Amino acid sequence: MWNRIAFTLVGCSLLLAVGCTPKDDAGAGPGARGTTPARRTAAPPPRDTRPRGSKYSDEDILKAIKKDPSRAPLHFALALRYHKRGQIAKAMERYKKAAAINTKYFEPRFNIGRILMQRKQYADAVVWYAEAVEIKPQHFEARFNHALCLIHAGRNADAAKALEAVAKLGKHAGRVHYLRGVVALRRAKHATALKAFEAAVQAGHATAPVHAQI
Numbered sequence: 001m002w003n004r005i006a007f008t009l010v011g012c013s014l015l016l017a018v019g020c021t022p023k024d025d026a027g028a029g030p031g032a033r034g035t036t037p038a039r040r041t042a043a044p045p046p047r048d049t050r051p052r053g054s055k056y057s058d059e060d061i062l063k064a065i066k067k068d069p070s071r072a073p074l075h076f077a078l079a080l081r082y083h084k085r086g087q088i089a090k091a092m093e094r095y096k097k098a099a100a101i102n103t104k105y106f107e108p109r110f111n112i113g114r115i116l117m118q119r120k121q122y123a124d125a126v127v128w129y130a131e132a133v134e135i136k137p138q139h140f141e142a143r144f145n146h147a148l149c150l151i152h153a154g155r156n157a158d159a160a161k162a163l164e165a166v167a168k169l170g171k172h173a174g175r176v177h178y179l180r181g182v183v184a185l186r187r188a189k190h191a192t193a194l195k196a197f198e199a200a201v202q203a204g205h206a207t208a209p210v211h212a213q214i
Helices: 002-013 058-067 072-085 088-101 106-118 122-135 140-152 156-167 173-186 190-202 208-212
Strands: none
Touching: 058 072, 072 088, 072 106, 088 106, 106 122, 106 140, 122 140, 140 156, 140 173, 156 173, 173 190, 173 208, 190 208
């Protein structure tokens, strides 16, 4: 059963409240007026944690994990659900477990990097993106975000090397050359910056001409 759950969840992802009622008065004090029995309400049903199109709830996945904690795809599937709901702390915990179990698992590393990048924790994001890039060196977004986090972290020399690797992928050339120009300027390499901005202009990057005049 658990193998079937894992297979279904990963395939779809590729990316008790108890009602409390007031107590009746045990007795009336001197001069107290008569009271009516408190109205009892039914406890709300448990929240359905099944995403649309899935027949498995979070509880089903947790049971499967308890049975076999070494199944990285199960941890990732649960993390993805938490992530989509905005439960970031829980998502991070499960992403990290999936990554620890499978050292070649790209998706949890990429998603952790993205979360940290959104939080502006660039130095930490660099570490996770670097691992993701090592697993999938041809993944443009992972390489680009890795370079961008290096820039934000103030590691301009490393960013320059990372952007060279990104440029070789041949995607979004305008953005890539523009960033190369920015990094070169920060490193006071003006001739290199000018060439990068000119390349960005030729690739159709809209804001590059302004910087090319520097």
